[in-house]
Amino acid sequence: MAATATAAAAHTLLHLAAPRKPSAGPPLPPTTLRLPGRRLARLTASCSSGSGNNSAADFPNPNGILVAPPSAAASAAAASSHIDVDVATEADLRENGFRSTRRTKLVCTVGPATCGADELEALAVGGMNVARVNMCHGDREWHRGVIRAVRRLNEEKGFAVAVMMDTEGSEIHMGDLGGAAAAKAEDGEIWTFSVRSFEAPPPERTIHVNYEGFAEDVRVGDELLVDGGMARFEVVEKLGPDVKCRCTDPGLLLPRANLTFWRDGSIVRERNAMLPTISSKDWLDIDFGISEGVDFIAVSFVKSAEVINHLKSYIAARSRGSDIAVIAKIESIDSLKNLEEIIRASDGAMVARGDMGAQIPLEQVPSVQQKIVKLCRQLNKPVIVASQLLESMIEYPTPTRAEVADVSEAVRQRADALMLSGESAMGRYPEKALSVLRSVSLRIEKWWREEKRHEELELKDVSSSFSDKISEEICISAAKMANKLEVDAVFVYTNTGHMASLLSRCRPDCPIFAFTTSTSVRRRLNLQWGLIPFRLSFSDDMESNLNRTFSLLKARGMIQSGDLVIALSDMLQSIQVMNGIS
Numbered sequence: 001m002a003a004t005a006t007a008a009a010a011h012t013l014l015h016l017a018a019p020r021k022p023s024a025g026p027p028l029p030p031t032t033l034r035l036p037g038r039r040l041a042r043l044t045a046s047c048s049s050g051s052g053n054n055s056a057a058d059f060p061n062p063n064g065i066l067v068a069p070p071s072a073a074a075s076a077a078a079a080s081s082h083i084d085v086d087v088a089t090e091a092d093l094r095e096n097g098f099r100s101t102r103r104t105k106l107v108c109t110v111g112p113a114t115c116g117a118d119e120l121e122a123l124a125v126g127g128m129n130v131a132r133v134n135m136c137h138g139d140r141e142w143h144r145g146v147i148r149a150v151r152r153l154n155e156e157k158g159f160a161v162a163v164m165m166d167t168e169g170s171e172i173h174m175g176d177l178g179g180a181a182a183a184k185a186e187d188g189e190i191w192t193f194s195v196r197s198f199e200a201p202p203p204e205r206t207i208h209v210n211y212e213g214f215a216e217d218v219r220v221g222d223e224l225l226v227d228g229g230m231a232r233f234e235v236v237e238k239l240g241p242d243v244k245c246r247c248t249d250p251g252l253l254l255p256r257a258n259l260t261f262w263r264d265g266s267i268v269r270e271r272n273a274m275l276p277t278i279s280s281k282d283w284l285d286i287d288f289g290i291s292e293g294v295d296f297i298a299v300s301f302v303k304s305a306e307v308i309n310h311l312k313s314y315i316a317a318r319s320r321g322s323d324i325a326v327i328a329k330i331e332s333i334d335s336l337k338n339l340e341e342i343i344r345a346s347d348g349a350m351v352a353r354g355d356m357g358a359q360i361p362l363e364q365v366p367s368v369q370q371k372i373v374k375l376c377r378q379l380n381k382p383v384i385v386a387s388q389l390l391e392s393m394i395e396y397p398t399p400t401r402a403e404v405a406d407v408s409e410a411v412r413q414r415a416d417a418l419m420l421s422g423e424s425a426m427g428r429y430p431e432k433a434l435s436v437l438r439s440v441s442l443r444i445e446k447w448w449r450e451e452k453r454h455e456e457l458e459l460k461d462v463s464s465s466f467s468d469k470i471s472e473e474i475c476i477s478a479a480k481m482a483n484k485l486e487v488d489a490v491f492v493y494t495n496t497g498h499m500a501s502l503l504s505r506c507r508p509d510c511p512i513f514a515f516t517t518s519t520s521v522r523r524r525l526n527l528q529w530g531l532i533p534f535r536l537s538f539s540d541d542m543e544s545n546l547n548r549t550f551s552l553l554k555a556r557g558m559i560q561s562g563d564l565v566i567a568l569s570d571m572l573q574s575i576q577v578m579n580g581i582s
């Protein structure tokens with residue numbers, strides 16, 4: 001691989017149009033901007049080396065993947081007129097400045113408390129990067145309404161919120177309590193858990209269980225845990241489809257709460273272990289998700305890589321050219337056994353601590369979380385830390401100190417994203433909870449930068465081809481340079497988003513501006529640490545891309561003269577350093 005360094009100066013006249021999207025900044029009249037020369041050091045990794053182990057096919061063909069208009073003149077005129085960045089990011093950049101934008105991404109579960117257009121907009125303004133709908137609850141019409149409302153928000157108000165659909169999965173859970181919000185189980189009470197279905201309302205102290213084999217699998221003396229221990233029962237008698245249980249730890253039973261049963265201190269996995277990860281209802285939900293064009297499908301209770309591979313080929317066959325990313329939820333004992341192969345097969349993972357905490361001892365959850373976060377980083381997959389981050393805020397307007405410490409730890413581990421569940425779905429303070437995640441993320445990220453505590457995580461090779469290896473090394477070098485030179489931002493021009501994610505994996509100190517031509521890639525990048533995704537048409541002429549980008553961003557007040565920027569491109573596999581943009 002040959003590397004050449006050249007210096008060039010840019011003298012370019014650019015026509016600039018006003019921003020297309022509404023923004024908080026002053027309106028911009030169309031203007032003509034002169035860009036005087038700037039120092040430009042270019043380091044181009046040549047792709048045409050004869051190193052023997054690489055063929056032409058290994059390298060991206062700039063002509064094959066060029067998406068910009070054919071002529072440079074046409075591109076300057078047509079493509080310079082718009083760049084899409086979401087209004088929340090734009091405000092963040094203006095408020096916090098280049099180096100202090102939030103790096104940790106935020107996922108909000110949408111539920112009855114947040115499904116209205118105004119509530120969704122408030123979450124988007126508050127920094128929601130991804131809206132999650134949980135197919136355990138609500139019907140498809142409800143979910144369709146939410147997904148479309150998010151899309152409308154993006155189109156009409158200039159946000160880029162991605163949508164994640166989370167499957168129900170086929171673990172054992174209770175029915176929906178015949179419409180009641182909750183039921184209280186008291187110490188010593190006898191409750192019936194039954195596989196029979198009931199008309200609403202069900203008989204008193206009777207709970208429907210969704211899994212047919214439940215009554216056969218449990219034994220007298222087993223312990224039955226609701227939601228991993230929010231309430232606890234002992235099985236006292238079996239009567240055909242009905243299982244009589246005595247409450248030993250009182251607690252609240254919530255609709256569709258998860259059920260596990262334990263024998264001699266271990267979780268029992270009888271025939272329920274044979275249930276398919278993706279149930280027939282899940283497949284219908286997945287078809288629904290594909291037709292609604294969701295960005296992510298999160299698969300509950302993944303047991304093996306096989307199911308992920310199956311789903312990925314299903315999606316590829318159903319939605320030609322679509323790029324729905326598959327997120328593996330790590331929440332069962334089986335998923336922990338096959339962790340690495342599951343994560344390798346997936347496009348990302350979720351540390352689903354809710355159910356995980358019902359399957360392994362609670363004191364093991366923190367170390368498992370750290371292990372998954374690290375592994376995802378090594379394998380270059382985005383990772384979400386989920387469940388109970390701010391649980392008390394379902395009821396109260398401020399978090400507990402312990403919750404803030406938990407959120408801080410996930411940020412410190414440099415997880416890509418944090419997720420709200422009940423806090424945003426049905427809590428009393430969804431926006432406040434989101435703002436706690438936002439301010440804690442910002443504060444911890446800043447602290448880390450101030451302390452210069454770059455973690456010494458040695459990144460292992462992830463590349464599967466020589467070309468990919470070049471991109472990986474470029475990103476590692478760029479991140480190092482960015483930290484040492486204390487640059488203001490790294491720009492990455494990426495078609496598929498892969499180069500942007502390789503850069504995010506290095507967790508540089510500065511924000512990463514990721515430019516992509518595709519709106520769906522842009523939405524997907526919203527889940528990844530430190531990436532500020534923009535949609536922009538660009539060519540393989542980096543000089544013209546940079547000039548256009550600078551003038552568009554400058555005009556919107558998102559960068560300033562004198563900013564130091566490193567630019568990467570996955571078409572040219574190049575690094576450029578712009579010392580003081582003009």
Ligand SMILES: Nc1ncnc2c1ncn2[C@@H]1O[C@H](COP(=O)(O)OP(=O)(O)O)[C@@H](O)[C@H]1O
Nearest residue numbers: 109110111112134136137138254421422425426
């Ligand atoms: N679409 C919905 N409709 C009604 N309630 C919902 C919906 N989504 C979430 N919720 C409520 O928010 C709570 C937390 O959401 P989540 O963590 O996603 O589900 P779960 O508690 O089933 O794991 C749920 O228990 C449920 O009470």
Ligand SMILES: C=C(OP(=O)(O)O)C(=O)O
Nearest residue numbers: 331352353354355386387
């Ligand atoms: C995120 C989780 O999954 P769900 O909310 O669907 O149970 C979890 O169990 O932590």
Ligand SMILES: [K+]
Nearest residue numbers: 166167168300
């Ligand atoms: K789910």
Ligand SMILES: [Mg+2]
Nearest residue numbers: 331352354355
């Ligand atoms: Mg779960």
